[in-house]
Amino acid sequence: MNTAPAILVVDDPDARARLLDAIRFDDRGLVPCIAQQHDTGEVLMMAWMTREAADETLATGRVCYFSRSRGGLWRKGESSGQVQRLVDLRVDCDGDTLLALVDQTGVACHTGRHNCFFQALRDGEVVPIAEPLVSPEELYGR
């Protein structure tokens, strides 16, 4: 995680449009996007993008989702500083899911854990299998 990867920034709007045209957004105009740490393979989170969010992601090299709860663009890390730089953006076989290879600054999860997938069964009980690395107050209390 200490490597400095090449960040994908696509300046050409026509090139961005070619990738965006390969995406089948759902009837709400959304597509799920999985964020994976590019070098470790850790699956960090899943969130949603609109065409506008995916376009901004490609144009800036910083991952921008669409917040369904807030109803607007969600520039990952704009509140917490925990940004995701884009290394590659891949579209799946039928165009309805994205995989973003990213370089995560800090932690991906709003709970302060490095990734969001920390609830699992152990001995028949649902338990957290990872601990917060930073408190939510530190992330959002500034």
Add this chain to the structure above:
Amino acid sequence: MNTAPAILVVDDPDARARLLDAIRFDDRGLVPCIAQQHDTGEVLMMAWMTREAADETLATGRVCYFSRSRGGLWRKGESSGQVQRLVDLRVDCDGDTLLALVDQTGVACHTGRHNCFFQALRDGEVVPIAEPLVSPEELYGR
């Protein structure tokens, strides 16, 4: 990929229900599930589960999705033989996405590629960045 991982089979229906109760299915009764090869970290595919599909997955240790196009349970590999054995099933922070760590037999993608995320921009064009390892005819023509 040559290790023989412990397969997660949850015999106790109450334990399964505890994990299922941590999942927030959407208004269609669906939750997205990311499948990741447990040892290499490769993100293989994303598909959807109903509560019934997730329960069967936990009960059998073989991944079962819900096919939105067919409107029924989709026991991964039942046509192609390319099954996914379950190593762990994780629920994300807000309960609306699953991460299945699996042991994939053969290839995950119906195109014969090892994973589904093979479309990406290279030199401004959308190109396949992986080739099929097996033909769809071999997978489904039996």
